[in-house]
Amino acid sequence: MLMVSASTYIIQSRYFWFANISLWLAMHLLFTHTQYLVKMDTELARSWPEMWLYQAPWFINWIWLTNFIFLLNRYVNDADLKLHYKIAIHCAAMVGFLLLYWTLSAIPHFYLFIEQQSFSEFWIVVVFHYGQVEVFIYAAILAIAIGTRVYHQMLGKQLELKHLQFALSQEQLKTLRSQLNPHFLFNALNSIASLVRLKREKEAISALSQLSQMLRKTLENKNNDDIKVKDEIAFINSYLAIQKLRFAEKLDTHVDVEPDCLEVNIPNMLVHPLVENAVQHGSQLESNKNPLNLSISRSKDELTIKLTNKVAINDQHNGFGIGLSNTRARLTKLYKRFELELHPIKDDMFETLLTIPIGERHVELANR
Numbered sequence: 063m064l065m066v067s068a069s070t071y072i073i074q075s076r077y078f079w080f081a082n083i084s085l086w087l088a089m090h091l092l093f094t095h096t097q098y099l100v101k102m103d104t105e106l107a108r109s110w111p112e113m114w115l116y117q118a119p120w121f122i123n124w125i126w127l128t129n130f131i132f133l134l135n136r137y138v139n140d141a142d143l144k145l146h147y148k149i150a151i152h153c154a155a156m157v158g159f160l161l162l163y164w165t166l167s168a169i170p171h172f173y174l175f176i177e178q179q180s181f182s183e184f185w186i187v188v189v190f191h192y193g194q195v196e197v198f199i200y201a202a203i204l205a206i207a208i209g210t211r212v213y214h215q216m217l218g219k220q221l222e223l224k225h226l227q228f229a230l231s232q233e234q235l236k237t238l239r240s241q242l243n244p245h246f247l248f249n250a251l252n253s254i255a256s257l258v259r260l261k262r263e264k265e266a267i268s269a270l271s272q273l274s275q276m277l278r279k280t281l282e283n284k285n286n287d288d289i290k291v292k293d294e295i296a297f298i299n300s301y302l303a304i305q306k307l308r309f310a311e312k313l314d315t316h317v318d319v320e321p322d323c324l325e326v327n328i329p330n331m332l333v334h335p336l337v338e339n340a341v342q343h344g345s346q347l348e349s350n351k352n353p354l355n356l357s358i359s360r361s362k363d364e365l366t367i368k369l370t371n372k373v374a375i376n377d378q379h380n381g382f383g384i385g386l387s388n389t390r391a392r393l394t395k396l397y398k399r400f401e402l403e404l405h406p407i408k409d410d411m412f413e414t415l416l417t418i419p420i421g422e423r424h425v426e427l428a429n430r
Contacts, residue, residue, distance in 0.1 A: 082128050090114070090121035116175060119167040127163055128203055131155075135207040156200050163196065164188055250276065250301065253308040265307040272300040289331075291358060291365075292324040298337050298356070305341050311350040313341065318357040326365055326420055329396055333358075333367055335389045336414055340371035343412070347374060353411070360420070367416040370407070393418070 094114045101107050108116060134155050138148050164185065172184050179187075250273050257266040279297050295317060302315050337356060344352040352372040359366050386404075393400045393416075401417040 078132070079129075083125055086121050086125050086128070090117060093117055093121070116171070119170050123163050123167050124199070127159055127200075130159060131200070131203050132207045132210075135204060135211055139208070139211050152204065156197070156204075160193070160196055160200060164193070250304050253304050256308050262307075269304045269307050272303045276300045286330055288327040288329060290324065291319060291326050291328055294328060294330075294333050295319055295324075295358075298334055301334065301337065302341070302354075305345065309341075309345045312345050312347065312352055313354055314351040315354045316356070318355070320359045323358045323360045323365065326360065328365065328418070329392060332389065332392070333416075335386065336367070336369050336416070339386055340369055340412075340414070343373050344371050347372060363420050365418050365420055367418075369414040369416075370411055371414075372410055373406070373412045374410070 091114075094110070094117050097117065098108070098110050098113045101113075134152070138151050141148070143151075168181070168185050168188050172179075172181050176184050250269075254266055254269045254273065257263075257269060276297055279293065279300075299317065302313075302317075306313055306315065333356070337354075340354050344354050349372070354371040355369070357368045359368075390402055393402060397418055399419060401415065403413075403415040405413060407413050
């Protein structure tokens, strides 16, 4: 397990290796230059290249040791062990790694620069005179490794949470949209049934033709989160055609879409519930030729959908069924900002005004 984790970690850590090597080489150069200047006019003076070589083992060996400290911390952190076992492993590893570090660093240094001591005497001097510094450096590197690991785990959990929230939001949106399909289908079938009961066979056949087109569009776009405005309007026109067959004298509909809006993508089945709600209100009135006007316009990066329809006096336009509440719930999940205003205007008319940003969605923040 350690070998697999280590190889994966090394392969995926090019930036770590670059930072690790750069750091220790920079410290090596800085310390070499400092020692060169300090000892320049003393009996211990050396040339700059010789001073660099004199210090090299003590810094370069920290490159591989730093990597092993990070690898060990990764393994220990992921292991299912109690805290005191993890501390014991780190302490034992520190002793073992530092003994190996002192030996590997002392060997080239001894054979290149030491003449009056045996290797064992030189090794003991290194351990007891300079060992405390290496222990401190080791502890500092381990602290950085632990802190980095904890930070990465927190980032990973946050990213996982974002993905889960995104997945949940998508499922909720699918549920909300799936509620709309049987809702409009029920209303359409109810209209066709009314035509059949009234013996208006030609209108019923025409309504069935329009319904088949609507169902075809629904199937074509069932897996699409977005749909072009022109396709949504085509769907709405089919629905209005069915309702006008049933309520021929009740509704006076007009749809006006600016040409530069036709190719804009909007959430699938966004406008239809608003129109359906307006039809329900207009068809219940005693008066005839009740206006229902839908217009879609664009202003820079915003799409404005305005729907005006006649309602009964003192009608608060609370909606029929799930249409409006469903639309507001979807908008809340889809957009950071939007405006959905419903208010009465003059002459018993009611206005629904929806403004949404073009190309700005909550779901784009979820790092798909």
